[in-house]
Amino acid sequence: MAAWPGVLSALRDAHTAAGSPTPHFETLDPDSAGEIDAIAAQIIPSTGGPGAREAGVIYFIDRALSTFAADDRETYRTGMAQLQQKRRELFPNSTTIASLTGQQQIALIRTIEASDFFELLRTHTVLGFLGNPSYGGNRGETGWNQIGFENLMAYQPPFGYYDARGDGEKK
Amino acid sequence: MSGVAFPTTDSVDFLVVGAGAAGGVVAKELATAGFRVVVLEQGPYLRETDYSHDEIKYTFQPGLTNDPKVQPITYRKSEADHPQPMKAIEYGRQVGGGSVHFTANYWRFHESDFHEHSLFGEVRGADLRDWPIAYADLEPYYTKAEYELGVSGLAGANPFEAPRSKPYPLPPMPAKSSGVLFDQAAKKLGLHPFPAPVAILSESYLGRAACVNCGFCESFGCEMRAKSSTLVSVIPLAEKTGRCEIRPKCYVRKIETDDAGRATGAVYFDRTRREIFQRAKAVFVCANGAETPKLLLMSKSKRFPEGLANSSGLVGKYLMWDNGGEAQGLFEHPLNEYKGIQVTRLIHDYYATDPKRGFYGGGGIDARFDFYPAGFALRGLPPDAPRWGSEYKRMFTTYFNRTMSLLAHTTSLAQAKNTVSLDPEVKDAWGLPAIRITSDYHPDDVATMKWMMAKQIEILEAAGALKTWSQPYDVVSNMPSRHLMGTCRMGNDPGASVVNAYCRTHDVPNLFLADGSNFVTSARQQPTATIQALAYRAADYAIRAAKRGDLS
Numbered sequence: 001m002a003a004w005p006g007v008l009s010a011l012r013d014a015h016t017a018a019g020s021p022t023p024h025f026e027t028l029d030p031d032s033a034g035e036i037d038a039i040a041a042q043i044i045p046s047t048g049g050p051g052a053r054e055a056g057v058i059y060f061i062d063r064a065l066s067t068f069a070a071d072d073r074e075t076y077r078t079g080m081a082q083l084q085q086k087r088r089e090l091f092p093n094s095t096t097i098a099s100l101t102g103q104q105q106i107a108l109i110r111t112i113e114a115s116d117f118f119e120l121l122r123t124h125t126v127l128g129f130l131g132n133p134s135y136g137g138n139r140g141e142t143g144w145n146q147i148g149f150e151n152l153m154a155y156q157p158p159f160g161y162y163d164a165r166g167d168g169e170k171k
Numbered sequence: 172m173s174g175v176a177f178p179t180t181d182s183v184d185f186l187v188v189g190a191g192a193a194g195g196v197v198a199k200e201l202a203t204a205g206f207r208v209v210v211l212e213q214g215p216y217l218r219e220t221d222y223s224h225d226e227i228k229y230t231f232q233p234g235l236t237n238d239p240k241v242q243p244i245t246y247r248k249s250e251a252d253h254p255q256p257m258k259a260i261e262y263g264r265q266v267g268g269g270s271v272h273f274t275a276n277y278w279r280f281h282e283s284d285f286h287e288h289s290l291f292g293e294v295r296g297a298d299l300r301d302w303p304i305a306y307a308d309l310e311p312y313y314t315k316a317e318y319e320l321g322v323s324g325l326a327g328a329n330p331f332e333a334p335r336s337k338p339y340p341l342p343p344m345p346a347k348s349s350g351v352l353f354d355q356a357a358k359k360l361g362l363h364p365f366p367a368p369v370a371i372l373s374e375s376y377l378g379r380a381a382c383v384n385c386g387f388c389e390s391f392g393c394e395m396r397a398k399s400s401t402l403v404s405v406i407p408l409a410e411k412t413g414r415c416e417i418r419p420k421c422y423v424r425k426i427e428t429d430d431a432g433r434a435t436g437a438v439y440f441d442r443t444r445r446e447i448f449q450r451a452k453a454v455f456v457c458a459n460g461a462e463t464p465k466l467l468l469m470s471k472s473k474r475f476p477e478g479l480a481n482s483s484g485l486v487g488k489y490l491m492w493d494n495g496g497e498a499q500g501l502f503e504h505p506l507n508e509y510k511g512i513q514v515t516r517l518i519h520d521y522y523a524t525d526p527k528r529g530f531y532g533g534g535g536i537d538a539r540f541d542f543y544p545a546g547f548a549l550r551g552l553p554p555d556a557p558r559w560g561s562e563y564k565r566m567f568t569t570y571f572n573r574t575m576s577l578l579a580h581t582t583s584l585a586q587a588k589n590t591v592s593l594d595p596e597v598k599d600a601w602g603l604p605a606i607r608i609t610s611d612y613h614p615d616d617v618a619t620m621k622w623m624m625a626k627q628i629e630i631l632e633a634a635g636a637l638k639t640w641s642q643p644y645d646v647v648s649n650m651p652s653r654h655l656m657g658t659c660r661m662g663n664d665p666g667a668s669v670v671n672a673y674c675r676t677h678d679v680p681n682l683f684l685a686d687g688s689n690f691v692t693s694a695r696q697q698p699t700a701t702i703q704a705l706a707y708r709a710a711d712y713a714i715r716a717a718k719r720g721d722l723s
Contacts, residue, residue, distance in 0.1 A: 044563075045564060047565075048564070106560070122549075122558060123549060126548045130545040131544075132225045132226065135227060146564075147548075147572065148568075148571060148572045149571065153224075154385055155384045155511065159384070159507045159508075159511050160508065161348060162348035162351045162352050162504065163346055163350070
């Protein structure tokens with residue numbers, strides 16, 4: 001798995017390519033951003049197409065914690081502290097979550113998947129992947145493209161396979 | 172805002188509390204009949220240009236609904252439990268109220284809904300009663316509502332519907348893939364699917380353009396003004412008279428009464444939290460099935476020590492819940508259900524109670540998809556699906572456009588122990604008591620949902636679903652309840668009801684309540700058409716009463 005500096009640099013490149021401003025965190029420090037990003041990338045991995053990392057979910061989370069989810073900062077702080085403690089117990093020689101192998105990250109997340117913190121992080125990851133891009137995630141409508149949501153203001157029927165096929169045909 | 176502005180020192184003819192589905196109708200009726208009307212609305216005055224397709228804002232935050240951060244709600248299952256802060260109920264909180272963000276399903280009641288007690292007798296543990304009115308009393312007002320607001324549907328397509336004096340003013344909306352699949356499956360099973368009646372314009376109507384099928388109805392305000400909220404239909408007519416003032420961000424804390432026991436007006440906090448008394452000759456409270464009883468319970472006085480209009484002790488009692496379970500099915504080809512209005516086909520075959528089933532209750536089943544992208548990934552997959560990781564991602568990315576839901580809308584029995592009351596400890600941001608909800612299902616409510624769920628799965632299978640599943644429908648999973656009914660029930664006996672057959676309180680002759688609180692039974696959910704028909708009828712009665720000097 002890529003360590004955080006590599007991720008940051010890749011994201012910076014992506015931003016530059018997209019003509020967006022340089023990434024900038026308002027609430028998270030770069031170290032914890034890298035750790036949270038690593039978990040988000042296991043919640044929605046980049047298998048079979050872009051995942052949380054490519055969609056810029058970490059920027060969504062940073063902005064959420066700076067705005068409408070500011071009340072959740074403490075949950076993140078204590079949740080991450082407990083997760084780091086678990087990491088040290090499970091992988092004593094490790095230094096960060098981001099530097100664990102994918103299998104190790106999955107094993108680590110399994111230890112907290114029933115917690116309120118994980119449910120919050122899962123919710124934020126999904127919102128950052130599939131929510132409106134104006135919140136900083138779902139970059140380039142990455143998440144919407146993955147599920148086949150077009151984001152237009154108007155549609156004309158037929159909408160799907162079965163109404164296009166019409167009432168006449170029997171299944 | 173184009174209406175008149177009355178000095179707050181003026182006494183007006185009518186004060187209306189709440190500018191929602193009912194309050195908007197009442198305001199328009201009173202103002203066009205020549206009366207001077209002030210409408211006090213808790214929420215802001217938004218326009219279609221204020222809305223957006225922002226799922227986070229409107230479904231993960233209280234974009235158009237009550238915000239528990241400023242108005243906490245507490246919930247307990249029974250009186251024995253300690254109430255916990257929880258968004259147990261949800262209601263629209265802006266000019267137009269719930270008619271702004273509702274899914275726009277617009278079902279009339281059936282004839283039997285008004286006298287189920289006579290038809291089926293007592294139900295143990297519940298207080299099943301007949302309404303003091305019959306369907307025929309409301310029919311002209313259902314028709315009026317459909318024509319003044321703008322409702323699309325196909326008269327005669329539902330063989331179980333009650334007689335109608337006129338067809339719908341607009342033809343039905345186009346069937347989506349869910350509607351086509353449902354239609355075919357239901358017919359295969361010998362059922363009678365029909366196009367959904369919806370308060371959404373299928374064609375341009377009364378100066379508003381037709382729906383463009385954007386798909387963002389439920390929980391969202393309509394940017395096209397095609398959803399027939401009171402905000403875009405009757406409220407502009409009320410303001411146009413020059414006799415109706417809508418005052419947004421005004422939160423009423425008490426209805427005042429005089430020594431004769433008549434309502435004299437209301438005390439409210441304006442947008443700057445200044446307390447103002449607005450005097451009026453008569454008052455309509457249209458604040459919804461939770462806020463209306465709350466306001467009455469807060470309006471205590473020497474003469475009304477248990478709250479206003481509460482000599483029966485029934486204000487806040489018999490809260491009925493938004494019942495029904497949701498089944499889902501996965502299909503081979505894309506349905507693209509996010510396009511178009513939520514519901515296009517349904518059945519009423521199981522609507523009537525059938526004593527042979529062994530319980531009271533019934534319901535309608537509609538084919539729909541009411542998930543938006545993030546909500547689907549978080550809550551739309553089978554309950555046993557992985558919640559994160561590569562298989563989770565594979566499922567939500569491939570299921571999103573291939574899934575449809577069948578939602579049942581089922582009976583909720585009136586039980587005296589299910590209540591809206593004032594929380595003795597928790598206060599809102601204005602220092603007023605929080606709404607405390609005490610509510611649990613009646614065993615027959617659960618039996619109905621379970622029985623219906625088997626039918627929902629049967630239809631999905633007949634439609635060719637590759638896989639079916641159901642979402643949990645216990646009382647907490649079905650929160651927040653958006654249909655708030657029964658808390659100031661209607662009846663002829665002042666000892667056993669709060670309002671009479673015209674929504675006039677038994678105790679206070681110039682005080683009317685018009686909203687879901689009037690309901691004696693829940694029918695099968697989808698209360699908006701009936702709320703609005705009752706509001707038209709109550710306003711009609713109040714106008715005649717006022718004209719003969721009965722209210723001043």
